[in-house]
Amino acid sequence: MTTVPQMPKSWRLESKPHKFCPGCGHGLVLKALGEVIDELGIQDRVAFGCDIGCSLLAWDFFNVDTVQTHHGRTTPVMTGLKRANPDIVCIAYMGDGGGYAIGSQHLVNAAARNERITAILVNNCNYAMTGGQMAPTTLPGMKTETTPYGRDVEQTGYPTQGPEMVAAITREGAYVARGTIANLKQLKSYLKKALENQMAGNGFSFVEALSTCPTNWRTNAKDTWAFVEKEMPKYFKVGEIKNPAVKEGE
Amino acid sequence: MVEKPVQEEKRVFMTGNEVVAWAALAAKADIMYGYPITPQNEIMHYWTRMAPKYGKKFLQTEDELSAGFTTLGGVLAGKKAFTATAGPGNTLMQEPMSMAEMMRIPSVVIIQQRGGPSTATVIYSQQEVTMTTYGGNGEGFRIVYSTASHQDVFDYTIKAFNTAWKYRFPTFVLGDGYQAKMRESLTIYDPEDRGIELLEPEPFFGKQAVNGEKQPLHIRNTYNTEEELYEVLSRYMDEYMKVAPEIVEYHQFDCDDAEIVVVSHGVVSRAAKGAVQELRKEGYKVGYFRPITLRPFPAEQLRAVADKTKTLLFVESAFGQLAKLAQQAIFGSTVGVENLFKPGVGVTSEEIVARVKAMV
Ligand SMILES: Cc1ncc(C[n+]2csc(CCOP(=O)(O)OP(=O)(O)O)c2C)c(N)n1
Ligand code: SF4
Ligand SMILES: [Mg+2]
Numbered sequence: 001m002t003t004v005p006q007m008p009k010s011w012r013l014e015s016k017p018h019k020f021c022p023g024c025g026h027g028l029v030l031k032a033l034g035e036v037i038d039e040l041g042i043q044d045r046v047a048f049g050c051d052i053g054c055s056l057l058a059w060d061f062f063n064v065d066t067v068q069t070h071h072g073r074t075t076p077v078m079t080g081l082k083r084a085n086p087d088i089v090c091i092a093y094m095g096d097g098g099g100y101a102i103g104s105q106h107l108v109n110a111a112a113r114n115e116r117i118t119a120i121l122v123n124n125c126n127y128a129m130t131g132g133q134m135a136p137t138t139l140p141g142m143k144t145e146t147t148p149y150g151r152d153v154e155q156t157g158y159p160t161q162g163p164e165m166v167a168a169i170t171r172e173g174a175y176v177a178r179g180t181i182a183n184l185k186q187l188k189s190y191l192k193k194a195l196e197n198q199m200a201g202n203g204f205s206f207v208e209a210l211s212t213c214p215t216n217w218r219t220n221a222k223d224t225w226a227f228v229e230k231e232m233p234k235y236f237k238v239g240e241i242k243n244p245a246v247k248e249g250e
Numbered sequence: 251m252v253e254k255p256v257q258e259e260k261r262v263f264m265t266g267n268e269v270v271a272w273a274a275l276a277a278k279a280d281i282m283y284g285y286p287i288t289p290q291n292e293i294m295h296y297w298t299r300m301a302p303k304y305g306k307k308f309l310q311t312e313d314e315l316s317a318g319f320t321t322l323g324g325v326l327a328g329k330k331a332f333t334a335t336a337g338p339g340n341t342l343m344q345e346p347m348s349m350a351e352m353m354r355i356p357s358v359v360i361i362q363q364r365g366g367p368s369t370a371t372v373i374y375s376q377q378e379v380t381m382t383t384y385g386g387n388g389e390g391f392r393i394v395y396s397t398a399s400h401q402d403v404f405d406y407t408i409k410a411f412n413t414a415w416k417y418r419f420p421t422f423v424l425g426d427g428y429q430a431k432m433r434e435s436l437t438i439y440d441p442e443d444r445g446i447e448l449l450e451p452e453p454f455f456g457k458q459a460v461n462g463e464k465q466p467l468h469i470r471n472t473y474n475t476e477e478e479l480y481e482v483l484s485r486y487m488d489e490y491m492k493v494a495p496e497i498v499e500y501h502q503f504d505c506d507d508a509e510i511v512v513v514s515h516g517v518v519s520r521a522a523k524g525a526v527q528e529l530r531k532e533g534y535k536v537g538y539f540r541p542i543t544l545r546p547f548p549a550e551q552l553r554a555v556a557d558k559t560k561t562l563l564f565v566e567s568a569f570g571q572l573a574k575l576a577q578q579a580i581f582g583s584t585v586g587v588e589n590l591f592k593p594g595v596g597v598t599s600e601e602i603v604a605r606v607k608a609m610v
Contacts, residue, residue: 045456
C-alpha cells in the first residue's frame with residue numbers, strides 16, 4: 001500500500017515533489033499558505049506573485065494564477081494588479097533580500113499607501129538563491145559567503161526588523177505579524193488573518209516567516225531546527241504586531 | 251453612461267503632454283501609473299484631472315521601477331495600462347519592460363526624451379533612442395514609434411495600445427521635451443468614429459471559471475536550461491520577424507532622383523522636411539527619409555533609398571544613435587554617409603540647408 005501525503009487542494013500536483021532543498025522552510029510556508037487558500041475557498045480568486053530568490057521555485061507551485069517577477073519587484077506587480085482589479089486576492093511572496101534590500105522601497109511605500117495586498121516574506125537570514133551571502137536579516141556574528149568572519153555589526157549594522165518597520169509606518173487597517181515555521185499552526189493563523197484582512201479591504205497585510213536554509217547554513221537537521229527555533233527569535237520576536245480585528249484595549 | 255472623452259472631431263491647440271492624456275482617454279486606457287520627471291509630468295497632471303470623470307484610475311508610485319512593474323500588474327488584470335517617463339526614469343523603466351518582453355505583456359510607455367547622460371537637462375534630446383529600442387538585457391522585442399508632431403503624438407498614442415495588445419510586445423511612443431512642452435494645433439477625434447477599431451484588452455489573471463473549472467495561468471521569466479530559453483526566444487524572434495513588416499512605418503519623399511537623402515526622425519524630421527523642400531525649390535537634388543518605427547526599423551525601405559542615392563545625411567539631436575540603427579539596417583550598402591549630430595540640442599532647417607550646400 002502506498003500512502004499519499006496530504007497536500008492542500010490548491011497545490012499543483014504536477015509540480016510535486018517541489019524543487020526546494022530537503023529541510024527548506026519555503027515548502028512549509030507554502031503548505032500553510034495552501035491550506036489557508038483552501039480553507040478560505042479562494043483558489044479561483046488568488047493571484048500569487050513570487051520574487052527572484054528561492055521563492056522563484058514556486059512559479060508553478062499552486063493551481064492559482066501565478067507570476068514570477070524580478071528580484072524585489074513582486075510587491076509593485078501585485079500592487080498594480082490589485083489597483084486594476086480589486087476582486088483579485090493578491091499575494092506577494094518574497095525573500096528577505098527581495099523585501100528588505102533591493103525591493104525595500106516598494107515594501108515601505110506599499111505599506112505607507114496601505115495597499116490592499118498581502119505580502120509574505122521568508123526570512124532565512126541570507127541570500128539563499130545566490131549561494132548564501134549576507135542579507136539584511138543575517139544575525140550578528142553569523143558567517144555567510146560575504147561575511148566569512150561573521151557579520152560585524154559595526155560595519156554592516158543589525159538585522160532589519162521588518163514587521164516592526166512595517167507596523168511603524170502603517171496606520172489603521174494594516175495587519176502585521178511575524179510567524180515561524182517552528183510553529184506552523186500559529187504561522188497558518190497569521191497567514192489566514194493576513195488574507196482575510198486584505199479581503200475585508202482593510203489594508204496592507206504583512207507576514208514575515210522565520211524559515212530555514214540548511215543548504216547555505218551548512219547545518220544538519222538538528223542544528224537547523226535549533227537555529228530557527230532558538231537563535232533567530234533572539235533577534236526576531238515572533239507574534240502579532242498589528243491586527244485590525246482586535247480593538248485597542250481588548 | 252459616461253460620455254466619450256472626445257465627442258466630435260475638433261481642432262485644438264495644446265501641449266504634447268496634454269495630447270497624450272487625451273489620446274490615452276480616446277484609446278480607452280483604463281489606468282496610468284507614474285512617477286514625476288520632467289518633461290513628462292503634465293501627462294500625469296492632465297490624466298489625474300480628466301481620468302476620474304471617465305472612471306479611469308491613477309497611481310503615483312515610489313519610483314519608475316514601481317511605475318513599470320505596477321503597469322505590468324495592471325495589464326495582467328486585463329486593463330489597458332500605461333506609464334510615462336523620461337531620461338533617468340527611462341533607464342529604470344528598462345527593467346520592468348524587459349520583463350514585459352519576456353512575458354509578452356502588452357504595456358504602453360510614453361517617453362519624452364531629455365538631455366543625457368545622467369540628469370543632464372530637463373529640456374530636450376534624441377538621446378534615448380538606443381535605450382528605448384534595445385535597452386533591456388535582451389533582444390529588443392518591442393515596438394518604438396518616434397513621433398514628430400502633436401498630431402503624431404495623438405495618433406500614435408492611440409495606435410500604441412492597439413499595437414501592444416495585437417502583437418503582445420511592449421510598445422513605446424518616443425517623443426521629446428519639445429513635443430511634450432510645446433503648444434501646437436492638431437485635430438483630436440474619437441478613433442471609433444473614424445472607423446479605427448480599438449482592440450479589447452484581455453485578462454491574464456482573474457478570469458472566471460468555466461463550468462466550475464478554472465485554468466490558472468503560470469507565467470515566469472526564468473528558465474532552467476539554455477535550450478529551454480533558446481526555444482522560447484527563437485519563437486519570439488520568429489514571431490517578431492513575421493509581424494515586423496506589418497508594423498514598420500516610415501515616410502519618404504523626393505528620394506527617386508536625389509543625390510543626397512536627409513535621414514532623421516522625430517521632431518528633427520520637421521526641420522529636415524523644411525530643409526529638403528527649400529533645397530528642392532533652389533534646384534538641389536535632395537530627398538527625405540524618416541523612420542517612424544525605430545524598432546522594428548524600416549530596413550528594406552532605407553536600403554532601397556541607399557541603393558539609388560549617393561549620400562545619406564544623418565541628422566539627429568544625439569551622437570549617432572539613429573545613424574547606428576540605420577547603418578546596421580543597410581549593412582553592405584556602399585552609399586556615402588555624412589552626419590549632422592547635435593546631442594541634446596535642437597536642429598534647425600537652416601543648419602541642414604547649410605550643411606547640404608556645403609556637401610555639394
Ligand atoms: C536586479 C537583480 N540583482 C541581483 C539578482 C541576483 N539574485 C537572485 S536571487 C538573489 C537573492 C535572493 O535572496 P532572498 O531574497 O533573501 O531570497 P532567498 O533565496 O533567500 O529565498 C539575488 C541577489 C537578481 N536576480 N536581480
Ligand atoms: S538554498 Fe536554502 S532557501 Fe533555497 S531552497 Fe535550498 S534550503 Fe531553501
Ligand atoms: Mg533570504
